[in-house]
Structures are given as C-alpha cells and as structure tokens.
Amino acid sequence: MKNEENLAYFLNEAKTIKPRELGKKIRIAFLASSTINGFEETMRVKCFQKGIDCITYVADYNQYNQEILNQDSELYKFKPDITFLILDTRHILGEYFFSPYSIDYNGRKEIVYTKHKEIQNICKKFHENFDSKLVVTSLQIPSYSPYGISEGENYGFKDIIYKINHELFDEFQQPTSQKVFIYDFNEFVSKFGENNIFNYKQFFSGDIKISIEYIPKFVNELMGYVYGVTGTSKKCIVLDLDNTLWGGIIGEEGFDNIKLGDNPIGRSFVEFQKRLLALNKRGIILAINSKNNFDDAIDVIQKHPNMILKEENFASVKINWDDKVVNLQKIAEELNIGLDSMVFFDDDPINQEYVKKLLPEVLVVDLPKDSSQYSQIITEMKEFDVLKITEEDTKRSDMYLGQKKRKELENKVGDFNEFLKQMNIEVNIQKANSFSIPRISQLTLKTNQFNLTTRRYQEEEVSKFSSSDNKIVECVKVSDKFGDNGITGTYIIEKKNNDEWIIDTFLLSCRIMGRGVEETMMNQIIEKAKSSGIKKIKGEFISTTKNKPAENFYEKLGFKKENQFWVFNTDNIIKKPEHVKVIKNE
Amino acid sequence: MSEKLYEIVANVFNVELSKINDETSPENLEQWDSFNFYVLLDEIENQFSITFNLDETLEIKKIGDFKQLLEKNGVKI
Numbered sequence: 228m229k230n231e232e233n234l235a236y237f238l239n240e241a242k243t244i245k246p247r248e249l250g251k252k253i254r255i256a257f258l259a260s261s262t263i264n265g266f267e268e269t270m271r272v273k274c275f276q277k278g279i280d281c282i283t284y285v286a287d288y289n290q291y292n293q294e295i296l297n298q299d300s301e302l303y304k305f306k307p308d309i310t311f312l313i314l315d316t317r318h319i320l321g322e323y324f325f326s327p328y329s330i331d332y333n334g335r336k337e338i339v340y341t342k343h344k345e346i347q348n349i350c351k352k353f354h355e356n357f358d359s360k361l362v363v364t365s366l367q368i369p370s371y372s373p374y375g376i377s378e379g380e381n382y383g384f385k386d387i388i389y390k391i392n393h394e395l396f397d398e399f400q401q402p403t404s405q406k407v408f409i410y411d412f413n414e415f416v417s418k419f420g421e422n423n424i425f426n427y428k429q430f431f432s433g434d435i436k437i438s439i440e441y442i443p444k445f446v447n448e449l450m451g452y453v454y455g456v457t458g459t460s461k462k463c464i465v466l467d468l469d470n471t472l473w474g475g476i477i478g479e480e481g482f483d484n485i486k487l488g489d490n491p492i493g494r495s496f497v498e499f500q501k502r503l504l505a506l507n508k509r510g511i512i513l514a515i516n517s518k519n520n521f522d523d524a525i526d527v528i529q530k531h532p533n534m535i536l537k538e539e540n541f542a543s544v545k546i547n548w549d550d551k552v553v554n555l556q557k558i559a560e561e562l563n564i565g566l567d568s569m570v571f572f573d574d575d576p577i578n579q580e581y582v583k584k585l586l587p588e589v590l591v592v593d594l595p596k597d598s599s600q601y602s603q604i605i606t607e608m609k610e611f612d613v614l615k616i617t618e619e620d621t622k623r624s625d626m627y628l629g630q631k632k633r634k635e636l637e638n639k640v641g642d643f644n645e646f647l648k649q650m651n652i653e654v655n656i657q658k659a660n661s662f663s664i665p666r667i668s669q670l671t672l673k674t675n676q677f678n679l680t681t682r683r684y685q686e687e688e689v690s691k692f693s694s695s696d697n698k699i700v701e702c703v704k705v706s707d708k709f710g711d712n713g714i715t716g717t718y719i720i721e722k723k724n725n726d727e728w729i730i731d732t733f734l735l736s737c738r739i740m741g742r743g744v745e746e747t748m749m750n751q752i753i754e755k756a757k758s759s760g761i762k763k764i765k766g767e768f769i770s771t772t773k774n775k776p777a778e779n780f781y782e783k784l785g786f787k788k789e790n791q792f793w794v795f796n797t798d799n800i801i802k803k804p805e806h807v808k809v810i811k812n813e
Numbered sequence: 814m815s816e817k818l819y820e821i822v823a824n825v826f827n828v829e830l831s832k833i834n835d836e837t838s839p840e841n842l843e844q845w846d847s848f849n850f851y852v853l854l855d856e857i858e859n860q861f862s863i864t865f866n867l868d869e870t871l872e873i874k875k876i877g878d879f880k881q882l883l884e885k886n887g888v889k890i
C-alpha cells in the first residue's frame with residue numbers, strides 16, 4: 228500500500244532524508260497566500276531522489292508582502308536560490324471572486340489595473356532586493372461565473388483574471404527577464420481538472436487550496452525550475468528502435484510489416500516520434516542504441532514513408548549487437564556529454580533494469596508495454612526543462628550534424644594539423660551583453676570537462692560581474708566551415724590590482740576543445756593584460772571528478788606553479804594557434 | 814476489515830501496525846497532527862471509496878470513530 232505518489236509517503240520520507248553534502252544543492256523558499264502544508268516536504272523528497280540536496284524555507288501564510296518588503300525578514304536571512312510565490316484567485320480578488328458583477332465595467336477594468344500592479348510591484352521589489360529567482364503562479368481562471376453561459380464580455384469575470392495573467396506574462400515571461408518567471412497555473416488545472424485539485428471539504432476544514440491528493444502532482448510541476456536552476460536538466464535522449472520508435476521487430480517482421488502510421492499501434496509511434504522531433508528542434512540531442520542488423524534498421528530510418536525522425540536528427544547512431552551499456556558509454560563519449568545528462572528509452576524491462584543497475588547516472592524511463600502511453604510519458608517529463616531556451620539550444624541539432632561531418636573530415640584527412648587548417652576555424656571574442664549573459668550562465672552551470680574552476684554562476688551573478696569595473700567577462704563564438712557552434716566558451720577575469728589579474732573562470736564546451744580555441748582564448752587574455760600593463764596572470768585549477776581534460780592546460784601554455792596558483796609572467800609569450808582566425812568585438 | 818483501516822493509519826503516520834488500535838488518537842500518538850489528519854482522512858476515503866460529510870469528519874477524535882463512521886456508511890468493518 229506504500230504509494231510513492233501520495234502525500235503521506237512524501238511527508239514520511241521527508242523525516243528520514245538527510246543532506247548528503249555531495250552533488251547539487253538548492254535553497255528553496257515558499258511564499259503563499261494560503262496554507263501550503265506538505266509542499267516543502269514533497270519538494271525536499273523529490274529533490275533528494277534526483278540527487279539534489281534541498282533546504283527549504285516556508286513563510287507563514289499570507290506574509291509574502293512583508294517577507295519581500297522588509298529587509299530584516301527571515302526570507303532575506305535564508306538567502307534562497309529560488310522562491311515560489313503561490314497566489315490564488317480567491318485571495319487576490321476577495322469578495323469580487325463571488326460577485327464580480329457587483330461593480331460596473333469601469334470598476335472591473337480598474338481591478339485588472341490595481342491587482343496586476345500589486346503583483347507586479349511585489350515582483351519588482353523582489354527583483355531589486357534578492358539574488359534569488361522568483362516563480363509566481365498565475366491566477367486560476369475559474370470554470371464558474373455567476374453569469375453562466377452569458378459570461379464572455381470584455382472585462383467579464385473570467386476575462387479580468389485572464390487579463391491580469393496576461394499582464395504578468397507580458398511583463399515577466401520574456402527572453403530578457405532573468406529572474407522572475409510566471410508559472411502557468413492553468414496548465415496544472417487543465418491537466419488535472421478543477422474538481423480534482425480543489426476540494427471544498429479540505430478547504431473549509433484546513434484552508435487547503437490544492438487538495439491533498441494533488442499536492443505531489445503540483446510540486447512535480449515546479450520541478451522543472453529546480454532542474455533549470457541547478458543545471459541538472461537532461462540534454463540527450465537515447466532510443467531503442469524495435470517497439471520504441473516503431474511497433475514490431477524489424478529483423479523478424481520486415482520493412483513492410485512493422486507498425487508505423489496507418490493503424491492504431493502505428494499511430495502511437497508516429498505521435499511519439501513527433502514529440503521527440505519537437506524536443507530535438509529545441510535542443511535535446513537524440514541518439515540510437517539498438518540491437519539490430521544495421522542495414523535492416525537504417526533502411527527503415529532512411530526510407531520508411533511514415534518515419535518522422537530522419538537520420539540527421541540523430542547525433543549518434545549505435546545499431547549493432549554490442550552491449551547496450553557499452554553503447555551508451557560510447558554515445559556519451561562521442562557526444563562529449565555526461566551520462567547524467569542522458570535519458571534512455573527502451574521498451575524491454577530487462578534492458579531498463581540492466582542499464583539502471585550498471586549506469587545509475589542515466590535516467591531510465593519505465594516505459595510500459597503499451598505504446599499508447601509513450602507520448603503522455605514524454606510530455607509529462609520535467610527533466611528537459613531549462614529556465615530559458617537559448618539560441619544555442621535551438622541550433623544544437625545542426626551543430627551536432629556539423630560535428631559528424633567534422634569527424635568524417637578528420638578521418639579522411641588523417642593528419643590532425645592538416646585537418647585543423649582545412650576547418651577554417653573562426654573565433655569571435657566579445658564582451659558579455661544582455662544576449663550572451665543567459666548563455667554564459669548556462670555554460671558555467673553545465674560545462675564539466677574543460678572547466679578550470681567549475682564555478683557555477685546564475686544569470687544575475689554574471690550580469691553583476693559584467694557591469695563591475697573589477698571584472699572582465701567575455702565569451703567566444705566559434706564557427707568553422709561546417710557551421711556556427713554559437714557561444715561555446717567564456718572566461719571571467721578578476722582585476723586583482725595594477726599588477727595582477729586572476730582567472731576566476733575559464734571554460735570551453737567540450738564539443739570544441741582540442742582545436743586551438745582554448746589557446747586562442749588564453750592568448751587574448753594575455754594580450755589584453757599586457758596592454759593594460761599587467762605583469763602577472765594567475766589561475767587556479769580546481770580539480771573535480773570530471774575536469775581531467777583541463778588538468779594540464781596551464782602547464783602546457785607555460786604557466787608556473789606557485790602554491791595553489793598557476794602564474795604566467797606577461798613578459799613571456801605563448802604560441803598562437805595559427806589556424807584560428809580571431810575576430811574581436813569589444 | 815479493521816486490519817485494513819489500521820494498516821492505512823500505520824502507513825500514513827509511519828508507525829508500527831501493532832501501535833494502532835481503536836483508542837489511537839492525537840493524545841497518545843505524537844505523529845498525529847492537525848495536517849496529517851486530513852491526509853489520513855483523504856487516504857481512508859480513497860481506499861474505502863467513500864466520502865464523509867464535513868460534520869462527520871469534525872466528530873472524529875480517535876481511530877474508533879473512523880470505524881463507526883465507516884460502519885454507519887455501510888462499509889463492513
């Protein structure tokens with residue numbers, strides 16, 4: 228009877244979990260206009276299950292104004308990374324929730340103005356005073372109006388709530404908004420239904436506005452923000468083929484008999500592929516890991532008329548008789564991504580168990596036998612959520628295609644230096660600006676391998692650094708003849724004094740490393756230092772379990788070890804990679 | 814059927830089944846607080862596919878009261 232979805236389970240688990248002092252950490256604050264028992268317990272357990280240590284703070288109910296406005300409040304002392312402000316329509320509208328038509332058109336128009344301003348102002352205050360992200364839930368649009376079927380006029384009951392929400396989305400859910408996010412509460416309502424999520428008896432008894440059964444489901448909706456803030460979002464989906472991307476077994480049933488489109492089973496796979504394609508277009512990498520004869524399977528991918536995913540959608544294809552775990556490891560290596568950023572879809576429960584056991588970092592989806600459930604499963608996953616989709620995300624697919632072609636050229640040319648020359652690599656170095664700051668933050672959060680210090684910075688921190696006189700924040704865009712890789716490297720320099728600069732952060736996406744770009748970046752720092760009269764550049768190497776590829780970087784460039792620092796005297800020069808063309812945009 | 818009720822209670826409060834009887838109440842079970850009482854109520858309603866009236870739920874002081882309520886609503890205990 229232990230149901231791992233019900234609130235009793237989370238309440239009890241919450242008592243037993245302890246911070247593990249390893250991996251990711253997050254501090255989460257909850258503010259609400261009503262009681263929110265059970266939210267923080269559920270959140271801590273869900274985070275714990277994902278390897279994230281979560282510490283929470285819950286403000287007394289309806290104290291959110293004071294907590295945000297008063298700089299001595301507990302909320303300030305708590306220093307959250309992310310704050311959820313859970314608002315509800317009843318509270319915000321007061322008596323108008325029941326009798327919206329007791330006031331006239333202009334009065335209702337006025338309500339939209341004052342209420343959205345109230346919320347907006349509190350968000351702005353939060354934005355000014357906190358480093359934390361703020362997620363505000365939009366207002367629930369009730370299914371009922373006293374006007375019944377006559378409802379629908381401009382500034383009618385539902386319309387005023389809709390308009391308040393719209394104002395909030397307009398103001399905050401923008402590409403430029405870095406800190407305040409609006410969670411579409413009506414998404415949650417339409418998914419589960421008003422009669423389910425609101426229970427009058429629980430509301431009258433305990434001021435419970437999201438019913439007990441649905442609290443865990445609601446908290447789950449918020450998990451996407453947690454993945455985004457902690458940089459634990461998944462980047463890659465690895466797929467089996469038979470009974471995962473199409474119905475039946477190609478090796479037994481053959482090209483003409485597998486189920487893909489045109490019948491109930493076939494339609495479920497087409498729909499699943501469409502969901503995957505949409506994720507691929509927004510930056511999730513796809514790969515294949517299938518036990519099959521290569522020729523049989525690739526034939527379907529290349530030629531089947533109802534195949535939605537094409538060969539070029541897959542950044543890595545492993546169709547062979549090798550061990551699935553070995554294939555997964557090879558895919559991770561080939562794509563230069565961590566196993567912990569991969570999700571594995573395979574219909575065979577034995578494969579699922581096997582991968583779970585041997586590669587616990589990989590998220591293995593418990594795919595059921597029934598393929599009609601696949602689409603729902605993938606659309607309900609929060610693990611792909613990021614706070615903002617960057618330009619690099621939407622282009623990632625093309626970049627991996629370019630990567631494939633680079634590999635082909637490298638194999639063809641044979642000589643690595645000759646290969647580099649033929650690549651026409653261009654490095655564009657630019658100062659951080661409002662467009663690149665979200666990406667720079669994303670790079671610091673996600674880059675593990677070629678990362679000298681692995682310091683993680685949220686957008687607002689990067690933004691602060693970039694406007695500080697004591698810091699240099701620059702990023703590099705890399706392109707070559709196979710395409711634009713986008714912003715893939717960044718460094719943050721601290722100007723310690725008139726003689727010395729310190730490298731706070733220096734990283735390069737692992738897709739790019741080993742082609743002279745990292746040397747070019749360091750060269751730029753050294754030249755810049757020299758022209759500013761700086762004598763010494765100091766940098767640390769902070770070792771992690773993943774940044775071995777960057778371990779010998781300083782030494783290779785002629786830095787000398789002094790205590791914990793690597794030091795470069797700017798009287799010296801380092802060899803500039805000649806095959807890299809540098810463009811400066813300062 | 815008492816057994817099923819006790820099991821639900823033990824599960825919600827995360828205590829051993831042997832500690833649960835008709836006299837179990839907030840007075841003698843520290844895990845029983847005002848909020849997880851609602852969690853328990855919700856769980857019992859779900860498990861026995863029944864909905865209690867608001868006034869009925871306000872009368873519940875101990876586990877034995879749940880039993881009576883269930884019987885009153887036609888659930889054989």
